[in-house]
Amino acid sequence: MNQRTGAPPTLAEDLLLLLFQPAAGGTIAGEGTLFYTLGGAVLADLALGDHVRTGSGRARVEVVPEHPPSDAILRAAWDYVARKPRGVQTVLAAIGPTLRAPLLERLVERGDIRRGTRRTLGLFTTTVLADGGNGRRAGLVEDVRQVLVAGARPAPRVAALAALLSGSGTLPQFHREIPWISPVIARAKELERGDWGAGAAGEAVTRTVTATIVNNAIIAATVVPRT
Template identity: 75%
Template structure:
């Protein structure tokens, strides 16, 4: 796949860094981008509206860590605000938290501001971890074309198996897996995972439940995180649906 240009302007407003130091534990947006990467074709599913689910993953991660909360806004809208004096340690998450610390933002506004510059830094992290590999191929015997390939370390397969267990086997999800499955569903890319995750009525039903924050009885302790994540995912659904790229 030929690498796509980034969209710096909106991300610059959110303060998302153009690069990162050696990454620590993967954040949710990294896991989402890795799953959206399709090893067979070297493409990323949902590329045209990618920044919405990636930004949704950043906000959901902040919600899972109790770094942000949601509040009612005007005319039935929802705002997301930073939890004071509780910044996340990861630099990409911290950049989004700093943006929200300035003042509460509508979820759609936050998605549009945070998302567009995320792809490059997140992809760099995946390459550094060995999850994805950048390579060159000769096109038409004349030109070197930059492509993405599977890194071969098995992490994508493990993530996919976790999501499959929840959507197909009915396993009760851990909060991060629930959020990941909900974001895949909300982004409209879940059909791309057939047959690994069969596109069936039970799978669709369970995915929609996760979008709404129905994570199962064991997730009662994550009530705030579930509410925040469900709100964010539903805004991702709206944003991805009305995007001109669709």
């Protein structure tokens, strides 16, 4: 549970909200590799906040000493990495599997997703998820669409979101909102590589670290059969 009332959502919350498909029965896109994708979002968020950096070879991640995040979920990941530098994929496998439930609970608490029930065959009651109606998911989709379709220069968070969506293999499921066409695919791949457009030197470092994390999440996810 997010105990920081009124705190801004984490990157992983935004990603899970994007992956939520209200028009497809309230399913979550990319469930088969979700823990790698959400783990990548947590690490990317830590990188964007300068809480972690990549070590030698860029396939390892280490904390920035004495700069822990305040968010509980991000702090748990930071504490794990703080024990010793580790390979990015090792961190993803350690932190990813437990993320879905608390992140979903945060989205429900914020009103971004509404949890309800329905009866199946008149006998069984099942839990269903629906859009919360506050427009936040639609706003996130539009932010990504502006970058991938309209060519807008992305803010770092939006660039990371688009890269993670692309790497998760779920972008085709957004076709009605974000057309799955060659220019969009090419731009998404650029974002995966960290090509976010011209920026300040500090941002360049951040996007390099984030791209390393995103690509390791993508590599890890590709060895898991997609569902």
